[in-house]
Amino acid sequence: ETGVTQSPTHLIKTRGQQVTLRCSSQSGHNTVSWYQQALGQGPQFIFQYYREEENGRGNFPPRFSGLQFPNYSSELNVNALELDDSALYLCASSLEIDIAKNIQYFGAGTRLSVL
Amino acid sequence: GENVEQHPSTLSVQEGDSAVIKCTYSDSASNYFPWYKQELGKRPQLIIDIRSNVGEKKDQRIAVTLNKTAKHFSLHITETQPEDSAVYFCAAYGYGQNFVFGPGTRLSVLP
Numbered sequence: 001e002t003g004v005t006q007s008p009t010h011l012i013k014t015r016g017q018q019v020t021l022r023c024s025s026q027s028g029h030n031t032v033s034w035y036q037q038a039l040g041q042g043p044q045f046i047f048q049y050y051r052e053e054e055n056g057r058g059n060f061p062p063r064f065s066g067l068q069f070p071n072y073s074s075e076l077n078v079n080a081l082e083l084d085d086s087a088l089y090l091c092a093s094s095l096e097i098d099i100a101k102n103i104q105y106f107g108a109g110t111r112l113s114v115l
Numbered sequence: 116g117e118n119v120e121q122h123p124s125t126l127s128v129q130e131g132d133s134a135v136i137k138c139t140y141s142d143s144a145s146n147y148f149p150w151y152k153q154e155l156g157k158r159p160q161l162i163i164d165i166r167s168n169v170g171e172k173k174d175q176r177i178a179v180t181l182n183k184t185a186k187h188f189s190l191h192i193t194e195t196q197p198e199d200s201a202v203y204f205c206a207a208y209g210y211g212q213n214f215v216f217g218p219g220t221r222l223s224v225l226p
Binding site: 057 | 121146147149157158159160161164166204208209210211212213214215216217218219
């Protein structure tokens with residue numbers, strides 16, 4: 001496997017709640033990216049963190065936020081959950097910030113269902 | 116920002132035949148074009164990638180071609196096998212840009 005782990009694997013929440021998803025990157029990987037993959041669609045870039053700082057953000061509202069920690073773990077937080085937030089959330093880690101030079105490795109994802 | 120289109124959305128081929136999936140991108144600054152295979156319920160898996168300084172790359176039965184002028188790149192799978200059945204995603208990226216995936220192609224290899 002890729003050495004990137006995500007938890008939990010599945011999660012059910014209700015509209016308006018808050019959720020925290022976790023990702024453990026490969027050791028030594030300074031960059032982590034988060035993606036949202038709705039059913040039947042390609043992954044959509046949420047944001048990227050490099051050395052604990054946000055470095056790039058996709059077209060997602062501020063209620064999507066993240067953190068990256070020195071131990072190569074990271075979190076995706078989503079506030080005020082909406083039904084459309086139901087999706088598979090993927091994290092991917094890479095050694096350095098330029099993904100063109102450093103392959104990104106995906107975790108297996110967290111499937112979030114918002115009821 | 117970058118926009119990636121992918122065709123076809125579904126593709127059925129007979130086992131042993133070839134499959135071709137095409138993608139176009141909009142941002143000429145993109146310089147990295149990976150292809151991912153995603154089986155049902157599993158993570159995207161990188162199968163091949165190409166950078167803008169080359170026009171073609173091959174790895175056994177899989178090849179990718181890139182036309183920078185036309186801003187399109189293609190995945191070619193030869194001698195398809197049932198285990199090639201999956202959803203395939205192209206993507207485009209350039210340093211300082213967001214990583215953008217195409218919408219995917221569902222490939223079915225019929226025995």
